[in-house]
Amino acid sequence: MDRLLPLVQNETLKIWRKKRFYVVVLVLIILIPIFTYAQMRISQTNAQNFKDWRNQVMNQINDYQSTLASDSVPEEWKRYRRIAVQQLQYYLDRDVNPSTPDAITFTRGFMSGSVTLFYPLLVLAIASDLVSGERTTGTIKMLLTRPVRRWKILLSKILAMMLYVSLIVVTSFVLCYLISGVFFGYEGWDAPVFTGFDVSGAQVDSTNVHAIPQWQYMIMQGGLIWFSSMTVALLALMVSVLLRGTAASIVTMMAAVITGTILGNMASSWESAKYFFSVNLDLTMYMNGSPPPIAGMSLPFSLTVLAIWAAISIVVSFLVFTKQDILN
Amino acid sequence: MTSVTDAPPLRPLTEPAVRRDIQPEKVLSVRGIKKSIRGKMIIHDVSFDVRAGEIFGFLGPNGSGKTTTIRMLVDLIKPTAGAIEIGGFNVHRHPEEALRHVGCIVENPEVYSYMSGWENLEHFARMQPGIGRDRIDEVVAIVGLEQRIHDKVKTYSLGMRQRLGIAQALLGRPKLLILDEPTNGLDPKGIKELREFIRSLAGQGMSLFISSHLLSEIQLMCDRVAIISHGRVRAVGTVDELVAQAGSYVVWQFDQTEAGRRLLAEEGVRLVANDEHQIEEGILAPMKEPIVAQMPAGRIQDLVEKAVRVGIGIRSVQHVAPTLEELFLRMTEGESIG
Known part of the structure; x- marks a missing residue:
């Protein structure tokens, strides 16, 4: 272990000096204000139209219900709307505003909305380059001819990657909170959030629903985002070990992630698509009670699917990396 | 062609030794290695020994299997058959023990261009126990890079990268230094300096394994030579013997x-x-x-x-x-x- 620490230090330093993390921060700093502004416009419009948030929620419920009556709306959508109506009603009954305009609520929404595409993208910026970057520049030859076993090199890379994935999740939270707070105020830590909606079919079972303070909700959500980001990172590592090129790895992984999002939207009729990793990336939906895209999916199910994909990636990465001939 | 004139000359550690002690002890022993890549036999039969303190040339035209062989020596490629031992340890079964005694540059000296020379050396020093700041200072002085060592590597000339590569290879006080076509891309002055430098390293008891496709270069530098073509070692002997056979x-x-x-x-x-x-x-x-x-x-x-x-x-x-x-x-x- 004492020999591993300097290796992790090396890998961490290389990612840092390559300025990969700067890019991540830069992207966040540019994107967050854009979404903040958009949210602010929505809040302003709502504030003009509705004096009270209760009116706004009721209006939303009415909207949804009228689409339920329409024949032109696909059954799939109706299911989502029915569930949303029940949840909104639940908030209304307990006199809790489901979308208070404050920095924490905004951050919560931003992070949970980013989990399927944006976080994977940020993670790929770091993970896809870890091994293939060394191959492209040829430094892998220096790295692997030192008296250190290959599995230790790869392990140190994975540990450094874990560190940066964690850092991405934390940094995105901090930046989002700081930037959006300028417009919405730095409040909302203790605002209650309902979690535990049990969605089955179009029915919402609210027997297990309980309110937790928003800060606690954020920690749980952050953990889930970390888990799905880490799965993406490990897969990206495997792909970059196999493909040897950074660009090819990023394209492949992005295609896989986007495929998952599209499949999730098309959904339902093809049930075995639920075993595909990227359909399961949005773990936060289980917390806020959105219906899963495919029947039979649940938080334990998605966690298991992601864990299996991650485990396979680790095994394949180690097997290939420790055995492969370095020819270029 | 990149020049090394912008850097101070490689300085020999001691006066070039007139006569070096070549010990019978084998530092590197290669026995009947073969390698096929994607079903194609690239290395048919390569065997030779490198003794302690000698400069061993590995001579062959481009595409003869020199680099593939070197990659096998340092565990970048696994041979299909045969065994390679460095300091008595099988390279592929005990890479940590075997590679501890080796410094190498395979093809070009590839270092992290986004870090400074010093940071590169620190990076590689961390990969081996017992290499401290003072050793880094030492190797920097040996290759004469003191002036530029804290600059980013991307600002280095090829000659300076070469020196940094050698400094990196020397960090662990290797018994065997493997250099793959070290004079590639150097100007005549740089080549001459490198030659003297290599001799001075050998004078201190280090073994050197140097590949080249130029007979004249090997003639000037090496004690013994193995000649490889089409993946087979054709001859092993002292340079003079081989040249005498060829006639002039x-x-x-x-x-x-x-x-x-x-x-x-x-x-x-x-x-x-x-x-x-x-x-x-x-x-x-x-x-x-x-x-x-x-x-x-x-x-x-x-x-x-x-x-x-x-x-x-x-x-x-x-x-x-x-x-x-x-x-x-x-x-x-x-x-x-x-």
Whole structure:
């Protein structure tokens, strides 16, 4: 272990000096204000139209219900709307505003909305380059001819990657909170959030629903985002070990992630698509009670699917990396 | 071509030793290695030993399997068959123990261009126990990079990268230093400095394994040499032995070229037409009307005297070593090889 620490230090330093993390921060700093502004416009419009948030929620419920009556709306959508109506009603009954305009609520929404595409993208910026970057520049030859076993090199890379994935999740939270707070105020830590909606079919079972303070909700959500980001990172590592090129790895992984999002939207009729990793990336939906895209999916199910994909990636990465001939 | 003139010269550690002690102890032992890549046999049969304190040349034309062999020596590629031992440890079964004794540069000196030279050395120092700041200072001084060591590597010339690569390779005080075509891309001054530097390292008891496709280079640097072509070692021996086997040319320049040519022919000297010999172009190009002959060295004295007697002025007479290609040609023709 004492020999591993300097290796992790090396890998961490290389990612840092390559300025990969700067890019991540830069992207966040540019994107967050854009979404903040958009949210602010929505809040302003709502504030003009509705004096009270209760009116706004009721209006939303009415909207949804009228689409339920329409024949032109696909059954799939109706299911989502029915569930949303029940949840909104639940908030209304307990006199809790489901979308208070404050920095924490905004951050919560931003992070949970980013989990399927944006976080994977940020993670790929770091993970896809870890091994293939060394191959492209040829430094892998220096790295692997030192008296250190290959599995230790790869392990140190994975540990450094874990560190940066964690850092991405934390940094995105901090930046989002700081930037959006300028417009919405730095409040909302203790605002209650309902979690535990049990969605089955179009029915919402609210027997297990309980309110937790928003800060606690954020920690749980952050953990889930970390888990799905880490799965993406490990897969990206495997792909970059196999493909040897950074660009090819990023394209492949992005295609896989986007495929998952599209499949999730098309959904339902093809049930075995639920075993595909990227359909399961949005773990936060289980917390806020959105219906899963495919029947039979649940938080334990998605966690298991992601864990299996991650485990396979680790095994394949180690097997290939420790055995492969370095020819270029 | 990149020059190294922007960096101070590589300084020999000690005065180049006149005679070095070559120990019988084998630092590197290669036994019957073979390698096939995607079903194609690339290395058929390579065996040789490198002894402690010797400069061992690995000579072969491009594409003969030099780099593939070197990659196997340092565990970048696993051989299909055969065994490689460094310091008594099998490289592929005990890479940590074996590679502890090796410093190497495979092909180009590849270092992290986004870090400074110093950070690169720190990076590689962390990969081996017992290498501290003072050792980094030491190797930087050895390769003479003190002035630029804290600059980003992307601002370095090829020659400086080469030095940094060597510094990196020396960090762990290796018993064996492997350099793959080290003179590639260096200017003549840089090549000369490198040669002296390599000799001084060997003078301290380090073994060096140097690959090249230039016979002249190996001749100038190495004690022993293995010659490889088409994935097979054709010969292993001292450089002088091998060159002697290949024979050499004598190139004459007379002030009356035609008369000179007639004289040589009359004396039964075998003259070689321009398209028959394989002397490197660069050697003959600056000569005015050279006459290439194949003859025993002992006859030169006699022929010079005869020429003087008949009044043919002699501008120059010189030995020219055959090219590597020629050496191969003769070896593969089935001549006996020591």
